[in-house]
Amino acid sequence: MLFIKVILREFKSQKLRMALTVAGITWGTISITLLMAFSVGLEKQMMKSTYGLGKGIVILWPGQTTLVYEGLPQGRIIHFVPEDLDLIKEGAPGIDKISGEYLRWGVVVEYGKKQISKLVSGVYPEFEELRSHYAQVGGRFINELDFKHKRRVVYLGFGVAKEIFGDKDPVGEVILLNGIPFTVIGVMVKKLQNSNYHGPDEDYLVIPASSFVMIFGDPYFDNFVYSVKEGVDTKDVEKSLFKLLGAKYRFDPNDRHALWFWDVKEQAEVTSKAFFGINLFMWFIGGMTLLIAGVGVANIMYVAVRERTREIGTKIALGAEKKHILFQFMAEALAIAFAGGLLGILFSMVVCKLFRMLPLEGPLELLSQPTVNWPVAIITVITLSIIGFVAGFFPARKAASINPVEALRYE
Amino acid sequence: MDNGKLISLKKITKTYQTGRIEVKALRGVDLDINKGEFLAIIGPSGSGKSTLMNIIGCLDIPTSGKYYLDGQPVEDMNIHKLASIRNKKIGFIFQNFNLLTYATAYENVEMPLIFAGKPGRIRKEKIMECLSSVGLADRAEHKPTELSGGEMQRVAIARALANDPEIILADEPTGNLDSRSGGEIIDLFEKLNQAGRSVVTITHDMNIASRCHRIIRLKDGLIESEKNNHQ
Numbered sequence: 001m002l003f004i005k006v007i008l009r010e011f012k013s014q015k016l017r018m019a020l021t022v023a024g025i026t027w028g029t030i031s032i033t034l035l036m037a038f039s040v041g042l043e044k045q046m047m048k049s050t051y052g053l054g055k056g057i058v059i060l061w062p063g064q065t066t067l068v069y070e071g072l073p074q075g076r077i078i079h080f081v082p083e084d085l086d087l088i089k090e091g092a093p094g095i096d097k098i099s100g101e102y103l104r105w106g107v108v109v110e111y112g113k114k115q116i117s118k119l120v121s122g123v124y125p126e127f128e129e130l131r132s133h134y135a136q137v138g139g140r141f142i143n144e145l146d147f148k149h150k151r152r153v154v155y156l157g158f159g160v161a162k163e164i165f166g167d168k169d170p171v172g173e174v175i176l177l178n179g180i181p182f183t184v185i186g187v188m189v190k191k192l193q194n195s196n197y198h199g200p201d202e203d204y205l206v207i208p209a210s211s212f213v214m215i216f217g218d219p220y221f222d223n224f225v226y227s228v229k230e231g232v233d234t235k236d237v238e239k240s241l242f243k244l245l246g247a248k249y250r251f252d253p254n255d256r257h258a259l260w261f262w263d264v265k266e267q268a269e270v271t272s273k274a275f276f277g278i279n280l281f282m283w284f285i286g287g288m289t290l291l292i293a294g295v296g297v298a299n300i301m302y303v304a305v306r307e308r309t310r311e312i313g314t315k316i317a318l319g320a321e322k323k324h325i326l327f328q329f330m331a332e333a334l335a336i337a338f339a340g341g342l343l344g345i346l347f348s349m350v351v352c353k354l355f356r357m358l359p360l361e362g363p364l365e366l367l368s369q370p371t372v373n374w375p376v377a378i379i380t381v382i383t384l385s386i387i388g389f390v391a392g393f394f395p396a397r398k399a400a401s402i403n404p405v406e407a408l409r410y411e
Numbered sequence: 412m413d414n415g416k417l418i419s420l421k422k423i424t425k426t427y428q429t430g431r432i433e434v435k436a437l438r439g440v441d442l443d444i445n446k447g448e449f450l451a452i453i454g455p456s457g458s459g460k461s462t463l464m465n466i467i468g469c470l471d472i473p474t475s476g477k478y479y480l481d482g483q484p485v486e487d488m489n490i491h492k493l494a495s496i497r498n499k500k501i502g503f504i505f506q507n508f509n510l511l512t513y514a515t516a517y518e519n520v521e522m523p524l525i526f527a528g529k530p531g532r533i534r535k536e537k538i539m540e541c542l543s544s545v546g547l548a549d550r551a552e553h554k555p556t557e558l559s560g561g562e563m564q565r566v567a568i569a570r571a572l573a574n575d576p577e578i579i580l581a582d583e584p585t586g587n588l589d590s591r592s593g594g595e596i597i598d599l600f601e602k603l604n605q606a607g608r609s610v611v612t613i614t615h616d617m618n619i620a621s622r623c624h625r626i627i628r629l630k631d632g633l634i635e636s637e638k639n640n641h642q
Contacts, residue, residue, distance in 0.1 A: 314509040317470055318570070319498020319526045321491060404470045408505070
């Protein structure tokens with residue numbers, strides 16, 4: 001009780017100076033918390049949008065040979081055929097899920113009087129998991145039966161759905177693809193996607209690979225999409241694929257241009273590391289700001305020690321030990337630090353809350369989720385404690401070493 | 412009454428270094444104070460009264476000489492022991508009260524009990540007992556600014572009594588008070604003394620000094636004269 005009174009007294013007698021000191025700590029906390037909140041939020045959104053393409057997947061395209069191999073010339077174009085799927089499944093056990101993908105641009109899509117030209121992709125059911133093609137409630141992705149029976153069913157990107165159907169529920173409706181009727185079985189849920197290899201997923205139509213071949217007759221896959229099993233290094237899988245497909249298509253396993261890989265998993269890891277660096281930098285900036293605020297606390301504590309010299313002398317005369325005096329000033333410095341910190345964290349939380357309510361679209365959406373999470377709050381509190389402790393320690397030590405005789409004479 | 416020596420000072424000197432000038436505040440004081448004694452220290456300004464008081468109160472250490480408190484040499488005591496003596500054995504009273512202005516009378520009296528590490532329930536009992544003994548139980552929740560000078564000094568006395576000290580050290584306790592309030596303070600001192608406590612007070616007021624058992628006159632850091640009143 002008394003301790004709180006001491007601080008309140010200090011606040012009363014030093015209104016402006018206290019306000020500035022607390023404001024300094026508040027400002028430092030806000031900068032550190034907000035920097036971190038936006039950084040964490042940005043990272044989260046970045047990771048999420050990376051996962052929009054697929055969580056830990058690799059995309060594989062056929063290339064062109066650049067090395068002479070077994071008497072064959074360079075410059076041969078590699079093509080993937082459906083049989084390669086089984087070959088890879090058997091020969092590369094590190095692979096978890098794999099799908100071939102056929103693509104055709106400029107397919108005429110008709111519904112009633114509406115007619116647009118879109119990309120159509122023919123895929124295997126595994127594609128749903130691999131590429132985060134999750135259907136909105138009331139619909140589904142292509143399944144094994146669709147594939148087996150070469151059903152004429154189509155799954156729409158949410159952009160396409162909106163373009164054709166507006167606000168109407170497309171599921172169950174029949175659309176024409178190059179004049180052939182297809183039933184809509186599902187629409188993709190909205191998702192963040194920051195990278196793609198043939199346009200954003202919201203903007204094309206997906207049909208079973210079997211139906212695709214039946215209609216368009218494509219003999220070759222445009223690419224494979226696969227994921228690796230837990231704990232398997234994507235680099236090892238790449239090597240085994242070079243060997244496996246190299247043996248079949250007779251190219252040098254060291255011919256880097258015969259196969260093209262896009263390792264999304266590796267990219268996500270790089271992004272994550274980059275964010276670690278960014279976070280560290282943010283901490284540094286925030287920490288510096290708090291440090292300056294800490295100097296303010298130390299300053300006001302020195303003033304407090306001087307102004308309370310006689311009080312300290314009295315307390316020593318009444319039997320206070322050094323620890324009592326130390327505690328008083330340390331506690332006060334910490335109290336100032338935490339008061340400012342609390343204000344700062346609260347303010348930051350309000351800012352984050354408001355920011356989350358803003359309707360941010362497009363690239364700005366990446367900034368739309370600032371997050372004051374536990375690590376941020378805990379590290380902020382720890383930083384504040386250190387600042388408060390350091391800022392209080394030196395004045396407190398000075399106070400505790402005051403000569404009581406002189407202190408009692410002090411005017 | 413037990414007339415054992417509570418305090419025994421042997422050839423105490425104290426020299427202050429003020430810049431390049433040496434000030435000899437005490438130049439060899441021999442003084443014994445018995446248990447239950449009521450002693451006045453008088454003397455002109457700069458005669459070393461307060462310095463002597465600070466040494467007796469274990470706030471200051473002599474430059475030379477020996478100080479025995481209850482037969483124990485003070486120079487052998489560490490800072491914790493000294494703090495404990497100031498806390499429990501000695502009760503300090505100052506000319507300008509030195510109360511915490513932002514705290515109530517209750518909280519002021521509580522302070523030495525907190526330093527002594529007494530638990531809250533015992534503190535409460537003791538505080539009210541001390542405030543009652545100085546007649547201020549009804550003023551417990553008042554702040555010093557709401558009290559008269561005499562009342563403030565009585566709060567300070569209650570504070571000095573909190574840990575039941577054997578000896579009360581008062582440095583001109585009535586110096587800032589009108590004569591009536593000052594008289595009340597001395598009445599209190601007499602009462603405390605009759606209850607068995609030793610009281611040592613510095614004073615300029617001969618009316619007060621005359622009510623003490625013994626008067627010590629200091630001059631230039633030495634005891635100039637000594638007078639017994641009631642013997």
